[in-house]
Amino acid sequence: MAGATRPATVRERVADSDRSVGRLLLVAAGALFWGWLVVSWVNRWLGGVLVPVGDPLVPPGAVEATLAAIPGIAAYAADAAFVVELSPEIARGTWLTVVITAASLVVGFFIAVPLAVTRVYGRFSAWVSLAYTELLRGTPLLAQLFVLHYGLNLGSYVPDTLSGVFARNVVWVAIVGFTLNGAAYQAEYIRGAIESVEEGQITAGRAIGLSKLETIYYVVLPQGLRYAIPSWTNEFVYLIKYSSLAAFITVPELYYRADQIASETFRYTLIFIVTGVTYLALVLTASKLMERVESRVSIPGLGVDRER
Amino acid sequence: MSDDGFLRVADVSKWYGDEQVLHDVSFEMDRGDVTVLIGPSGSGKSTMLRCVNRLAEAQEGSILLDGEEVLSPDLDVNDLRREVGMVFQGFNLFAHLTAVGNVALGPRRVLGLSEAAARERAEAQLERVGLGDQFDSYPAELSGGQQQRVGIARALAMEPKLLLFDEPTSALDPELIGEVLEVMHGLVDEGMTMLVVTHEMSFAREVADEIVFLDDGRVVERGPPDQLFERPERERTGRFLERIASHD
Numbered sequence: 079m080a081g082a083t084r085p086a087t088v089r090e091r092v093a094d095s096d097r098s099v100g101r102l103l104l105v106a107a108g109a110l111f112w113g114w115l116v117v118s119w120v121n122r123w124l125g126g127v128l129v130p131v132g133d134p135l136v137p138p139g140a141v142e143a144t145l146a147a148i149p150g151i152a153a154y155a156a157d158a159a160f161v162v163e164l165s166p167e168i169a170r171g172t173w174l175t176v177v178i179t180a181a182s183l184v185v186g187f188f189i190a191v192p193l194a195v196t197r198v199y200g201r202f203s204a205w206v207s208l209a210y211t212e213l214l215r216g217t218p219l220l221a222q223l224f225v226l227h228y229g230l231n232l233g234s235y236v237p238d239t240l241s242g243v244f245a246r247n248v249v250w251v252a253i254v255g256f257t258l259n260g261a262a263y264q265a266e267y268i269r270g271a272i273e274s275v276e277e278g279q280i281t282a283g284r285a286i287g288l289s290k291l292e293t294i295y296y297v298v299l300p301q302g303l304r305y306a307i308p309s310w311t312n313e314f315v316y317l318i319k320y321s322s323l324a325a326f327i328t329v330p331e332l333y334y335r336a337d338q339i340a341s342e343t344f345r346y347t348l349i350f351i352v353t354g355v356t357y358l359a360l361v362l363t364a365s366k367l368m369e370r371v372e373s374r375v376s377i378p379g380l381g382v383d384r385e386r
Numbered sequence: 387m388s389d390d391g392f393l394r395v396a397d398v399s400k401w402y403g404d405e406q407v408l409h410d411v412s413f414e415m416d417r418g419d420v421t422v423l424i425g426p427s428g429s430g431k432s433t434m435l436r437c438v439n440r441l442a443e444a445q446e447g448s449i450l451l452d453g454e455e456v457l458s459p460d461l462d463v464n465d466l467r468r469e470v471g472m473v474f475q476g477f478n479l480f481a482h483l484t485a486v487g488n489v490a491l492g493p494r495r496v497l498g499l500s501e502a503a504a505r506e507r508a509e510a511q512l513e514r515v516g517l518g519d520q521f522d523s524y525p526a527e528l529s530g531g532q533q534q535r536v537g538i539a540r541a542l543a544m545e546p547k548l549l550l551f552d553e554p555t556s557a558l559d560p561e562l563i564g565e566v567l568e569v570m571h572g573l574v575d576e577g578m579t580m581l582v583v584t585h586e587m588s589f590a591r592e593v594a595d596e597i598v599f600l601d602d603g604r605v606v607e608r609g610p611p612d613q614l615f616e617r618p619e620r621e622r623t624g625r626f627l628e629r630i631a632s633h634d
């Protein structure tokens with residue numbers, strides 16, 4: 079068997095340390111980003127325990143003064159102060175972006191799995207889920223949101239118990255819209271993955287006396303869902319970005335807030351750079367998270383190492 | 387042989403579309419018997435085996451298992467399969483489960499044993515096939531011979547009254563065949579009723595009570611191994627056996 083490990087060459091050690099420095103920077107940036115978000119959110123929920131609601135966590139004036147004292151970046155001090163000043167609004171919008179994405183993804187998953195299963199194993203139901211996925215994937219998401227919001231006026235049907243959760247009912251409309259749409263895309267990824275589960279696995283399940291449904295639940299899905307993780311991560315990432323379409327039905331999420339501030343201050347470039355970086359941070363978090371999940375649930379011989 | 391007619395296969399015919407793959411197949415087994423199905427590729431051996439646990443549906447004929455009609459449309463196939471274990475050529479182990487997980491799934495989810503009882507039973511069955519040291523290995527971490535022994539343990543864990551083997555050693559490297567045959571020998575000694583498709587003629591000779599030679603979906607000849615191997619009545623049987631022998 080594999081025996082003694084060869085000592086690392088200098089070049090390998092340098093590459094390793096480069097990689098670990100890069101990792102460290104990424105982790106630090108992630109911690110800073112999520113720390114800022116969570117503290118901002120908690121501060122707002124608790125009615126401004128740290129700083130008055132709506133104020134940045136650090137005073138912009140102090141940031142400007144500090145940076146101005148550092149030669150080389152002094153020229154950017156005013157811009158930095160401006161970014162700090164708008165940070166509470168960005169944090170506030172990001173909250174809705176995160177909530178809408180997460181809720182739609184999770185609820186959508188529980189719709190997508192039966193859709194995918196019926197697509198593969200159903201008879202009549204296969205046609206129903208085919209029709210559903212094609213309809214939702216074949217029409218523009220924005221049009222779907224408009225139908226739900228302006229056409230059906232879904233917001234007016236939100237029950238009282240749910241009404242209080244968000245400041246506006248239209249958030250629920252967005253969650254419903256992204257859930258229904260995302261479920262169709264997720265179903266496609268999951269369908270592909272469960273189709274790649276070998277036929278013999280099902281035969282073996284049936285042969286020990288599991289029903290078809292039990293075989294799907296205990297044998298096919300645990301394997302198929304693992305195969306689905308990489309492509310499913312794409313849907314996660316897309317949804318983070320697509321959630322900005324909620325702005326068009328007046329959901330005050332990240333993009334909506336950014337757009338609002340930009341049209342008030344006319345500082346479009348800076349604001350959309352900050353917004354872009356925020357989306358990027360969310361996307362990176364999502365893909366890192368899913369990488370973690372993937373390696374956490376990985377099984378020897380399943381998935382990546384499956385191809386000989 | 388006592389004639390208790392534990393398994394009575396009578397005039398079973400099966401079609402895939404327009405193609406008839408089984409023609410009035412008949413044979414009987416008593417409790418504790420080992421019957422070996424032999425025949426060329428495509429002769430319908432696997433199909434016959436699968437008709438017994440209803441993984442394939444025979445359109446005509448009768449299969450009585452312990453007096454019950456297997457082919458009855460009212461029969462609950464899952465009940466049938468609790469009692470009839472199957473071992474596959476390609477092992478078909480559940481790729482996401484450890485050895486114990488593979489063996490415990492049936493007892494846990496089909497027989498309704500508790501988690502602990504199912505695990506205990508799985509471990510006992512794995513010990514029985516000589517895999518006491520591989521409880522938590524995944525299929526991909528096991529050799530072919532080990533995988534097939536897990537496959538056998540998985541079938542045994544249901545405490546079946548009949549075991550079906552579909553070419554259990556055909557996918558194995560020659561040096562791994564022995565360990566699987568050894569386990570099967572052990573089951574024969576314990577009195578397990580086994581219906582086996584195999585090309586391992588020495589195994590068949592040694593343990594079979596009856597050999598059934600299938601060709602083109604028909605039973606060409608059947609009888610005790612001595613008779614079939616030494617004095618085949620049909621020319622086709624002789625030719626097939628010669629061909630197999632020349633491969634060994």
Ligand SMILES: Nc1ncnc2c1ncn2[C@@H]1O[C@H](COP(=O)(O)OP(=O)(O)OP(=O)(O)O)[C@@H](O)[C@H]1O
Pocket residue numbers: 402407425426427428429430431432433434
């Ligand atoms: N699912 C199926 N659909 C259509 N035809 C099938 C199917 N399964 C088997 N057949 C056909 O039925 C016939 C018998 O096949 P079967 O697999 O039972 O043969 P076999 O004796 O087990 O052969 P082998 O030694 O190659 O395993 C073959 O002609 C095969 O092509």
Ligand SMILES: [Mg+2]
Pocket residue numbers: 431432433552553
């Ligand atoms: Mg076969």
